[in-house]
Amino acid sequence: MPNAAETGMSSIGKFAWVLVALLAILHYDFWNWEDRSLVFGFMPSGLLYQALISIGAAVAWALVVKFAWPTHIEEWADSAPADSPAADEQVGNK
Amino acid sequence: MISYLLQAPPKSTTPLIVVGIYLVLLLAFSIINSRRPRGSAGEFFVASRSIGPFLLLMSVFGTTMTAFALVGSTGKAFDNGIGIYGLMASASGIVHSLVFFLVGIKLWAIGKRYNYVTQIQFFRNRFDSNALGYLLFPVLVGLVIPYLLIGILGAGSVLLGVSGVPTWLTGAVICAVVLAYILTGGVRAAALANAVQTIVFMAVGLLAFVLISDSLGGVEAATQAVIDNAPQLLAREGEIGHLQFLSYCFVPLSVGMFPHLFQHWLTARSAKTFRMTVIAHPIFIMIVWVPCVLIGVWAAGAGVEAPGGNSNAVLAKMVLMQLKNPWVSGLLLAGILAAIMSSLDSQFVCLGTMFTHDIVVHALGEEKVSEVRRVALGRGFIVAIVALTYVLSLFPPPNIFDLAVWCFSGFASLFPLVVAAVYWKRATRAGAIASVVVAGIMWCVLFYDGLLAPALAGEHIQGDYLIWGMMPVAFMIAASTITLVVVSLVTKPLPAATVDRYFGIGQKVT
Incomplete structure (x- = not known):
């Protein structure tokens, strides 16, 4: 994980990362192992639960992107040093 | 093998006409839209690093969702039930975006700063080792070949099931079409074609879901049939073990080492381009996988039988049995092929890129190989590998899902290398x-x-190959990680001047 100095991460950013970790833990839904019940009359509850994990992941990643984005990364990428190690193989970006 | 190749019962030609029209339109679109300066290696291999957020999302998602996601997931759900969504799809929604964020963005920045085109260039320079580059090349190419096979086999099984087209013919046509637009336009053509094909296969997948559920009497009736005939598929008990489920989470780490994905990352215009991909990827996976998993279990409930015990054909059988309108079947076929081709194209381009940059240019020196010559060599290598893969696809296929998981496991076992390289x-x-x-x-x-070995012996493989209840990928990652750490700690560190170039990403440039 990029450190706070690199990202200038706010407390919401840290919360977003905690949310990602929590989703990773909740993904292991051992309590649904034998559950064959249906939701909405057709959707197996175990499948719906995992689909909700996917939706939760999108929300968590949106928070990470918004509040824990690495700062200055474009600036670093654009400031190639003179002794670029791939300078002998330049093929693009001309 | 001959009898396998000849199994092709004649069926309606209408779906084939629809597929043919789609392929022609795709070719025309790709060729027209790839008219940028020709012969430029930077344009051919990394699209001049100018791809925006939407195209990056579509190309990355289209590349990672192949026959595995459509044909394979439907077949695996048919065999093992709804639990496979948790095994791969929801886990991938978390892990893929994690890798894009923590590894992909860093590699994009390093690639742009030092003008890299392939991941081998990066690893070779990061570890200051030609040997590592020459070692990685056959390993990565060797792992991409089964990935290509997944696509060709998936296309073959679907067209055989729906229209009776022999698998050898489907493989040849699919390879030829993808080669045609790739050789013309390079990675930009792949990205553009991916965007179109991803939209097509997502829309068509949802259409298939609606039509198939409707033909089964509605979603409730379709699931009721599963309760009556195959209730075990509605849960995981007896189908998937706890350690198996947990160890499957290592498989999606493979995206960190896919060479074709590395190349797509490098095409990004800026780091911010990744934002949409990181956020939308889990939702896109859900949109594709939930319908496929439900169709797979509904097929079991409806009494569909997998020919020869191989569930690759389940999706095709559902399309054929449930959809009586051949035009609609053709549209669905085109969508399935779109998903498959949107992966093949990126893989084709990346193979040519690696061969050109990591072998030819590196061995001979940049001054001896002009840009035009590089593109030509890349194209030649692509054709050679595609020909080899095509020949391999003529043998009776293994289960697509299983082959894909093995392939992904191989890439995942290299993931510790890229983590160490950037962290x-x-x-x-x-x-x-x-x-x-x-x-x-x-x-x-x-x-x-x-x-x-079981495939060569003609044995039917039932379920995943497990070690102490866990997927082999867990042991492969553990072994490669321990080896990397222990050997690094007992050997001489690299000079700071070599290593420091790759750190400090995200820190303010002074």
Whole structure:
């Protein structure tokens, strides 16, 4: 994980990362192992639960992107040093 | 093998006409839209690093969702039930975006700063080792070939099932079409074609879901049939073990080492371009996988039988049995082929890129190989590998899902290398090489024992190959990680001048 100095991460950013970790833990839904019940009359509850994990992941990643984005990364990428190690193989970006 | 190749009962030609129209339109679109300066290697290999957020999302998602996601997931759900969504799809929604964020963005920045085109260039320079580059090349190409096979086999099984087209013919046509637009436009053509094909296969997948559920009497009736005939598929008990479920989470780490994905990352215009991909990827996976998993279990409930015990054909059988309108069947076929081709194209381009940059240019020197010559060599290597893969596709296929998981496991076992490369300064040249060697040996041994030997013996493989209840990928990653760490710690560190170039990403440039 990029450190706070690199990202200038706010407390919401840290919360977003905690949310990602929590989703990773909740993904292991051992309590649904034998559950064959249906939701909405057709959707197996175990499948719906995992689909909700996917939706939760999108929300968590949106928070990470918004509040824990690495700062200055474009600036670093654009400031190639003179002794670029791939300078002998330049093929693009001309 | 001959009897396998000749199994092709004649069926309606209408779906084929629809597929043919789609392929022609795709070719025309790709060729027209790829009219940028020709012969420029930067344009051919990394689209001049100018791809925006939407195209990056579509190309990355289209590349990662192949026959595995449509044909394979439907077949695996048919065999093992709804639990496969948790095994791969929801886990991938978390892990893929994690890798895009923590590894992909860093590699994009390093690639732009030092003008890299392939991941081997990066690893070779990061560890200051030609040997590592020459070692990684056959390993990565060797792992991409089964990935290509997944696509060609998936296309073949679907067209055979719906229209009776022999698999050898489908494979040849699909390879020819993808080659045509790739050889013309390079990675930009792949990205553009991916965007179109991703939209097509997502829309068509949802259409298939609605039409198939409707033909089964509605979603409730379709699921009721599963309760009556195959209730075990509605839960995981007896189908998937706890350790198996947990160890499957390592498989999606493979995206960190896919060479074709690395190349797509490099096409991004800026780091911010990744934002949409990181956020939308889990939702896109859900949109594709939930319908496929439901269709798979509904097929079991409806009493569909997998020919020869191989569930690759389940999706095709559902399309054929449930959809009486051949035009609609044709549209669905086109959508399935769109998903498959949107992966093949990126893989084709990346193979040519690696051969050109990591072998030819590196061995001969840049001054001896002009840009036009590089593009030509890349194209030649692509054609050679596609021909080899095509020949391999003519043999009776294994289960697509299983083959894909083996392929992804191989890439995942190399993931510790890329993590160490961008996060661990102490990683050494010897550690990196030893890690790749151990990962390669373990994959070969376990793949032979778990899939190749049974397949060659004509045995039907039931379920995943497990070690102490866990997926082999867990042991491969553990072994390559331990090797990397231990060997690095006992060998001489790389000079700070070499290593420091790759750290400090995200810190303010002074």
